[in-house]
Amino acid sequence: MAGAEDGPGQQLELDEDEASCCRWGAQHAGARELAALYSPGKRLQEWCSVILCFSLIAHNLVHLLLLARWEHTPLVIVGVVAGALIADFLSGLVHWGADTWGSVELPIVGKAFIRPFREHHIDPTAITRHDFIETNGDNCLVTLLPLLNMAYKFRTHSPEALEQLYPWECFVFCLIIFGTLTNQIHKWSHTYFGLPRWVTLLQDWHVILPRKHHRIHHVSPHETYFCITTVLCLLEKTQSRVAE
Ligand SMILES: [Zn+2]
Numbered sequence: 001m002a003g004a005e006d007g008p009g010q011q012l013e014l015d016e017d018e019a020s021c022c023r024w025g026a027q028h029a030g031a032r033e034l035a036a037l038y039s040p041g042k043r044l045q046e047w048c049s050v051i052l053c054f055s056l057i058a059h060n061l062v063h064l065l066l067l068a069r070w071e072h073t074p075l076v077i078v079g080v081v082a083g084a085l086i087a088d089f090l091s092g093l094v095h096w097g098a099d100t101w102g103s104v105e106l107p108i109v110g111k112a113f114i115r116p117f118r119e120h121h122i123d124p125t126a127i128t129r130h131d132f133i134e135t136n137g138d139n140c141l142v143t144l145l146p147l148l149n150m151a152y153k154f155r156t157h158s159p160e161a162l163e164q165l166y167p168w169e170c171f172v173f174c175l176i177i178f179g180t181l182t183n184q185i186h187k188w189s190h191t192y193f194g195l196p197r198w199v200t201l202l203q204d205w206h207v208i209l210p211r212k213h214h215r216i217h218h219v220s221p222h223e224t225y226f227c228i229t230t231v232l233c234l235l236e237k238t239q240s241r242v243a244e
């Protein structure tokens with residue numbers, strides 16, 4: 001992809017790029033300034049969010065498995081597909097909003113949530129150097145409330161009420177799982193070396209964001225291909241082919 005700001009050769013050639021003091025990359029002055037805004041307080045928020053989020057996911061998954069019945073299967077399949085589609089649409093909407101509106105100067109939201117999006121355009125490979133906590137902390141924070149709501153239902157509703165709600169809760173759970181993992185999937189789409197085989201297979205099957213697809217978003221001015229989770233990216237691809 002001509003003009004794309006990362007790619008298979010990019011990670012190997014990073015030192016060369018950095019030495020030439022470029023318009024993007026880890027040594028770009030703007031990228032360094034934005035990376036420096038990552039504070040210990042922010043790190044603590046991410047740790048708390050990840051621990052709480054994955055504990056609640058495990059709790060809710062156990063309850064869903066205990067309530068599973070064969071007769072739910074068709075509705076559960078519909079719920080899981082709808083959950084993945086809506087999660088992808090929301091990832092595109094949030095990504096578009098954070099790329100387009102506001103600035104890092106905004107109180108609280110600017111440094112905490114808009115900064116990573118702006119840093120990502122200037123230094124697209126920074127995400128590959130982020131650990132699990134930094135990659136997933138913000139998404140875990142966003143999904144905490146629906147996870148708590150689901151856990152509350154499992155603790156307080158009668159078995160009959162939960163049976164009625166079961167397909168809906170499977171839909172919400174799938175939405176939450178894809179929402180929580182959006183940035184991890186995004187990180188994998190920037191990683192060209194050392195990915196597990198199962199991840200590259202999921203990318204090749206378009207279950208999660210393929211690497212070639214996401215590179216199109218990284219061509220300046222970053223105004224297309226915002227969906228960064230799963231299957232909706234196929235619709236964008238089809239649309240762009242029709243437009244051509
Ligand atoms: Zn972007």
Ligand SMILES: [Zn+2]
Pocket residue numbers: 120124186190214218
């Ligand atoms: Zn990206």
